[in-house]
Amino acid sequence: MARREIQTSIWNPDVECMDPEAMRTLQGERLIKCVHYMYERVPYYAAKMKAAGIVPGDIRSIDDLPKLPFTDKFDFRDNYPFGTLAVPREEIVRFHASSGTTGRMKVVGYTRNDIALWTECMCRSMARSGVEKGDMVHIAYGYGLFTGGLGAHYACDPMGATAIPVSGGNTPRQIQILREWKPSVIMCTPSYMLHIADEMNAMGVGLDEIQLKTGIFGAEPWTKEMRDQIEEKMGIRAFDIYGLSEICGPGVGCSCDKSDLIHLEVDHFIPEVVDAETGALLAEGELGELVFSSVTKEGTPLLRYNTHDLTRLFHGKCECGRTTTRMEKVTGRADDMLIIRGVNVFPTQIEAVMLTYCEVEPHYVIYVDRVNNLDRMTVKVEMTSAFFSDSIKDIERIEKRLADDIASITGIHAKITLCEPRSLPRSEGKIKRVYDQRFTT
Ligand code: DLL
Numbered sequence: 001m002a003r004r005e006i007q008t009s010i011w012n013p014d015v016e017c018m019d020p021e022a023m024r025t026l027q028g029e030r031l032i033k034c035v036h037y038m039y040e041r042v043p044y045y046a047a048k049m050k051a052a053g054i055v056p057g058d059i060r061s062i063d064d065l066p067k068l069p070f071t072d073k074f075d076f077r078d079n080y081p082f083g084t085l086a087v088p089r090e091e092i093v094r095f096h097a098s099s100g101t102t103g104r105m106k107v108v109g110y111t112r113n114d115i116a117l118w119t120e121c122m123c124r125s126m127a128r129s130g131v132e133k134g135d136m137v138h139i140a141y142g143y144g145l146f147t148g149g150l151g152a153h154y155a156c157d158p159m160g161a162t163a164i165p166v167s168g169g170n171t172p173r174q175i176q177i178l179r180e181w182k183p184s185v186i187m188c189t190p191s192y193m194l195h196i197a198d199e200m201n202a203m204g205v206g207l208d209e210i211q212l213k214t215g216i217f218g219a220e221p222w223t224k225e226m227r228d229q230i231e232e233k234m235g236i237r238a239f240d241i242y243g244l245s246e247i248c249g250p251g252v253g254c255s256c257d258k259s260d261l262i263h264l265e266v267d268h269f270i271p272e273v274v275d276a277e278t279g280a281l282l283a284e285g286e287l288g289e290l291v292f293s294s295v296t297k298e299g300t301p302l303l304r305y306n307t308h309d310l311t312r313l314f315h316g317k318c319e320c321g322r323t324t325t326r327m328e329k330v331t332g333r334a335d336d337m338l339i340i341r342g343v344n345v346f347p348t349q350i351e352a353v354m355l356t357y358c359e360v361e362p363h364y365v366i367y368v369d370r371v372n373n374l375d376r377m378t379v380k381v382e383m384t385s386a387f388f389s390d391s392i393k394d395i396e397r398i399e400k401r402l403a404d405d406i407a408s409i410t411g412i413h414a415k416i417t418l419c420e421p422r423s424l425p426r427s428e429g430k431i432k433r434v435y436d437q438r439f440t441t
Pocket of ligand 1: 098
C-alpha cells in the first residue's frame with residue numbers, strides 16, 4: 001500500500017537554519033553563563049573544576065569547552081538523589097529518572113523553564129517528522145519516570161495536535177485505537193512498533209483500516225534495515241528521535257525527511273565526540289563517544305556529560321535547509337558492545353545482516369556464554385510464517401548462510417537458530433536483546 005503523504009516543517013527556522021558562526025557565538029555565550037552557574041550552584045562540579053585547576057574565567061568562548069572536566073553517570077550515583085540539582089528542590093516542578101548500570105537511578109529535575117525548553121525541542125522534532133496542527137498523536141511510549149511519554153505529550157499542545165496518552169502495553173487496545181480513532185502519528189520504540197505490526201497482522205487488521213502517516217521512534221538502537229521494515233509493514237514514514245533522561249529526554253535531536261542523520265538542538269545541547277580511551281576531542285566524521293553540555297538548563301544542567309553512545313558528528317547545511325550539527329544514527333553505546341573472544345561486536349551489526357534476509361523477521365535475541373573458557377555466541381531469530389512451512393534442509397541452509405554473513409561482518413562465528421514465528425519475547429518499551437551469561441554466577 002502506498003504511504004500517505006507527509007508535510008514536514010521547520011518549527012524554529014531562526015535557530016534551526018542559523019548561520020553556523022552565529023550559532024557558535026550563541027553557544028559560547030550560553031556556555032560561559034552555564035559554567036559560572038554550575039560553579040556557584042553545583043558543589044560536585046565546582047570540585048571537579050577546582051581539581052582540574054580551572055576557574056570560570058578560563059572559559060571565554062566555545063573553543064574553551066574541551067578545557068572543562070567531563071561528567072558521567074557516576075556523578076548521578078555519587079550525588080543521588082538530589083545532589084546534582086542546581087536549584088532548591090522547591091523550584092523543581094517535575095522529576096524523571098532512568099535506571100543505570102550503577103544500580104542507582106539517575107534523577108533529573110526540571111524547573112518550569114526546563115519543561116518549556118524540552119517542549120520547544122520536542123516541537124522541533126515532531127514538526128521535522130511531519131506532525132502538523134490537527135494531527136492526532138498516538139503516544140505509546142511509557143508514561144512515568146521514563147521521559148518518552150510525557151516528553152511527547154507536552155509538545156502536542158503548542159503544535160495544535162491532539163495527544164492520545166495510551167502509554168506502552170495492552171497491545172490489543174493499541175490496535176483498537178489505531179483502527180477506531182485513526183490517529184495520524186504514532187510514537188513508540190521501534191521494537192514495539194514491530195510488535196504492534198505483527199499483532200495487527202495476526203488479528204487480520206489491514207493497513208487500509210488505519211490512517212497513520214508517520215512514526216517517531218527511538219529510545220533504543222535500531223538499524224536502517226529495521227526502519228525500512230517498519231515503513232513497509234506500517235505504510236508510514238519512520239523518523240529517528242534521540243535523547244536521554246540526563247539531557248532532557250527525547251528531543252535532543254531527530255532525523256529529517258532528507259537524510260538519515262539526526263539534527264541536534266545545538267543551541268541548547270552542545271555536542272562533542274571524544275575518543276573513548278583518551279577523552280580527546282575527535283574531528284568531524286570520526287567515530288567516538290557522544291558528549292553533551294546542556295547549557296540552558298536550570299534544574300540539572302550538565303557540562304561535558306559522556307553519554308557513551310557511539311556516533312559521528314557532521315557539520316554543514318542539510319538539504320532540508322537546516323544548518324544544525326547532525327549525528328549519525330546511534331548504533332549502540334560503549335556499554336552495549338560485546339567483546340567475544342577479544343573481538344568487539346555490536347548487536348546492531350548482527351541486526352543489519354539479518355534484516356537483509358527475507359526468510360527471517362526482525363525479532364532476535366543474542367545469547368553469550370562461555371564453554372571450556374571459550375566465548376560462544378548464539379543468535380536466535382524468528383522465521384517468517386511463509387518460510388516456516390519449508391523443509392528442514394532449507395532451514396539449515398539459511399542458518400549457515402546467516403552465520404557466514406555475520407562472521408564476515410563481525411569476525412565472529414555465531415550459532416544461528418531459526419525459531420518458530422512469534423516464539424521470542426516481545427517488548428512494550430525498550431527491548432532487551434542481549435543475554436550475556438558469562439558474568440553471572
Ligand atoms: O530513551 C529518551 C527517549 C525516549 C529517546 C523516547 C527517544 C524516544 P533514557 O531511558 O535515559 O532516555 O535512555 C537513553 O537510550 O543514551 C541511548 O543509548 C538510547 N537511545 C535513545 N534514543 C535512541 C535512538 C530515553 N534514537 C539512551 N537511537 C541513550 C539509538 C537511542 N539509541
